[in-house]
Amino acid sequence: MNIIATDAPSSKGLANMLEGYDCPAILVSVDYQILAINQHYRNEFGNTPLEQTSRCYEVSHDYTVPCDEAGEDCPLSAVLQSGHKERVLHIHQTPRGKEHVDVEMLPIFDDEGELLFFVELLRTISMASPENINNKLVGASRRFNQMLEKVTRVSQNDVSVLLLGESGSGKELVATAVHQGSQRSKGSLVTLECAGLTDSLFESELFGHVKGSFTGANNNRTGLVELANGGTLFLDEIGDVPLSMQVKLLRLIETGSFRPVGSSIIKHSNFRLICATHKNLFQMVKSGEFRQDLYYRINVFPIYVPSLRERQEDLPLLIIALLKRISEGKEYYLTDSALQLLRRYDFPGNIRELSNILNRAVILSDTNLIEPSTIQECLDIDRELGQYNDNSLQIDDSGLASGRSNGTEWVDLKTAESRYLADLMAFYEGDKEKVASVAGISLRSLYRKLES
Structure with missing residues (x-):
């Protein structure tokens, strides 16, 4: 929104207005000078000396020139060009070190339309960091920041997300970041690795089954869709879902209803859907390998994860x-x-x-x-x-x-693989999660290979 301030208000009056925001906020002049900060800003970033030389780019980045002259996007410059609010993702210097910050810049005009000040709202992004190794998403490059900005924007919306990118680029970590940044973060993030699943196994994993519904179904099994109720369902390698199962997946997405294998009871689940693939789904649609209606259901908000x-x-x-x-x-x-x-x-x-x-x-x-x-x-x-x-x-x-x-x-490959996994198990003292990570396979695949 554009804020219209009547009667040419003073910066002191606008400084009081900053306390109405529920996040760190600063008042900035058209020449980048910081005129005021609110208490949320003090709590999160500390006090800022309000002097003639205190420019926003100096305090936030240690730059000597505005951000756009230092090779970054500048929200103030963007507002001057567009005439309305702008939003960018920056890496700021904070008391805790460098952090990703979502910056929203609001222009303030007088009643004659003359630009007076800017209100800059800052929201720290906890799902990623340019240097804090405790976070799972780590990066500071332009391509990484572009991706993270999309993750930040879509997290607060409940739309379906499609993650695209090469294998091993971190799509599962991005899915976790979307979930953690959403209003469903207190719910479960439930993952189904679709690669290599047969029709029957995919249906059983996703929807669950009742005892006796097929050979080997010795107990009732709760499906992943039901476990994801109130949270997020992540379908990794969606391009590998059997074509015969895609229509059932489409019905699930459209209605939120499903039926466990062997059961006549219809169940419902409220979940947010995130899918990922390294395949070109559009080409698969053209070749008839992937349903077009399902493609458009899952491709509401695509995010490319850079290699x-x-x-x-x-x-x-x-x-x-x-x-x-x-x-x-x-x-x-x-x-x-x-x-x-x-x-x-x-x-x-x-x-x-x-x-x-x-x-x-x-x-x-x-x-x-x-x-x-x-x-x-x-x-x-x-x-x-x-x-x-x-x-x-x-x-x-x-x-x-x-x-x-x-x-x-x-020796035959199966024996070589078994020896390799046995050596890893011995080295890591039976820590299967660590062995799976080192071997580059899923935990489920490791269990299957150890048992075979």
Whole structure:
């Protein structure tokens, strides 16, 4: 909204008005000078010296020039161009360090339409951070901030969200951020990994089943849709949902009603839907692999999650955050040359691959300083496995995968995988969540592989 102030009010009178806002607010002149702050601002960011030299860009960013001259979007400049309120996401200097802040700039006009002041409203975004490694979403690059701004905007709305991006780019973490920033955050975030599910398993997982409804249904099972009531349902890899099941999923989204497998009772669930995929759903619609009506139901608000290649500036931040999570108390560091080696790598597996590389590096390092030779060894592991899979894989008469290299016979892939997982289980003392993370598979897949 545009605020019309009659009788050319003083900045002191407008300063009193700031106390009416339920978030940190400052009063800014047309030449960027901070004229007043409210108590919410003092509580969150501390006192700001109100001097002639206290410009908003100096206090918030330590800049010597306005944001748009320093390579960032400037809400004040945007308001001057549009004539109405503007909203941007910035990284501000705060007493706690750098933080993502959602900035809303409101222009104040007199009754003749002359621009007098700006009211700047600031809301800290707790779901992400440019440096706090305790947050799951970490980044400060322009591409990351553009994505985070969309996450912030859509979180407060209850519309369906479709997350698009390469595998390993962090779509599940973005889904968690949308849920945590929503009014449903006190409810459950329930995730269904759609990849690899048969028709019957997908229906049972999603809707639940009653005892005796099919072979192996020895007990009643509550479906994930019912568990998501009041919260968020996240369907990961929605592009892998069997075509025959898509019509049932569409009916669920349209009506909120479902029927457990083998039951005649109709149930209802109120949930917010988030879907994710690395596939081109539009092309799948054109080829008949994905229903068009379902596509438009889930694609209300699409968010593209950038690959690691597209946000290379975030690599040092991500490394610090991942090493902190991996090491569990012990601090590890990369040498500058090791970091430069990773900068030259294109990460086809994105952040998930980076996490795997750092996990290996921690295991292979004899000290807490990770050298470039260790990083190179970690990269060579995948390169050697790729050559093995491409050039050495054969199928013998028994149907088992095997390979030969320089006259040496390889064990079958299933046995090699079992040994690899057994070694990880031993190293991490049976911590299945950690092993699944290092192996780059879901916890459910790990259980299945350990039992087979």
